[in-house]
Amino acid sequence: MIDKKMKIDPNEFALAVVGGTTLPEGDDTRASKTALKRYLSAYMLIEEFNDLEASQFSMLKKADRELLAKALDGMKFD
Numbered sequence: 001m002i003d004k005k006m007k008i009d010p011n012e013f014a015l016a017v018v019g020g021t022t023l024p025e026g027d028d029t030r031a032s033k034t035a036l037k038r039y040l041s042a043y044m045l046i047e048e049f050n051d052l053e054a055s056q057f058s059m060l061k062k063a064d065r066e067l068l069a070k071a072l073d074g075m076k077f078d
Helices: 010-019 028-055 062-073
Strands: none
Touching: 010 028
16 A cells, blocks of 8 residues: 555545544534634645645655655654
8 A cells, every 4th residue: 555646535534533533612612613723734734745645755765655654653633
């Protein structure tokens, strides 16, 4: 899989991030703002990833791609 180009749907990814998040705020407006912020952050992150994939990711050597994949696995998002 690491040798194939990958494109993640930004909308589906962002919806999954928001859907998998607990919004503890008691205020609906605050919870909505938090959800929107998470949605937009996730959407923009995946758009950046897709741009990287399309332009530079395929030019990396296999060892470099594996190292990048390990680094992405270790990232935490909140």
